[in-house]
Amino acid sequence: MKTSNRAPVAIYKRCIPVTKEAGLSLARKELRKLLDMLEVESEMRRAELLTMLDEIGNNIIRHAGNGTICISAYRVGGRVGVRLVAEDRGRGIDDLSKAFSRGFSEDNGLGMGLNLLRSLSDDVRIASLIGGGTYVEAWKWI
Numbered sequence: 371m372k373t374s375n376r377a378p379v380a381i382y383k384r385c386i387p388v389t390k391e392a393g394l395s396l397a398r399k400e401l402r403k404l405l406d407m408l409e410v411e412s413e414m415r416r417a418e419l420l421t422m423l424d425e426i427g428n429n430i431i432r433h434a435g436n437g438t439i440c441i442s443a444y445r446v447g448g449r450v451g452v453r454l455v456a457e458d459r460g461r462g463i464d465d466l467s468k469a470f471s472r473g474f475s476e477d478n479g480l481g482m483g484l485n486l487l488r489s490l491s492d493d494v495r496i497a498s499l500i501g502g503g504t505y506v507e508a509w510k511w512i
């Protein structure tokens with residue numbers, strides 16, 4: 371049977387609950403553990419990924435109250451991609467078309483988080499239903 375050597379192979383996955391009380395420290399710890407395992411030594415790469423995690427995690431805490439972050443890694447051909455997925459069942463994002471704009475905040479925040487997330491990620495997608503929750507998926511090659 372012919373198999374493509376570009377098919378993604380899952381090499382890691384952990385899902386961590388995020389709540390106001392527990393915060394992001396466990397999720398940060400899991401991400402650092404993964405980056406150690408993948409031997410990512412660049413401080414820049416590590417800081418970028420931790421910042422991506424902070425932005426999606428802080429949005430859960432601040433705008434939804436609680437949710438889950440899943441951290442996973444895939445080998446695709448000769449490369450490895452890290453995937454961060456944040457999910458919550460909060461109030462959702464009113465205007466998704468504005469969400470990535472610098473300075474757009476519905477909550478007196480700086481409104482830079484999603485914009486920063488997009489610039490640090492190789493791919494980002496958001497799905498949100500008003501009153502139903504929000505799904506944010508961000509990928510980065512390492």
Ligand SMILES: Nc1ncnc2c1ncn2[C@@H]1O[C@H](COP(=O)(O)OP(=O)(O)O)[C@@H](O)[C@H]1O
Nearest residue numbers: 429433462475476477479480481482483484504
């Ligand atoms: N998980 C979420 N649930 C509900 N709304 C969200 C969520 N994440 C982001 N938003 C909305 O998108 C806006 C922009 O997010 P962001 O760029 O991180 O700015 P900030 O968090 O500083 O307000 C937020 O003000 C909020 O209205």
Ligand SMILES: [Mg+2]
Nearest residue numbers: 428429483484
């Ligand atoms: Mg934010």
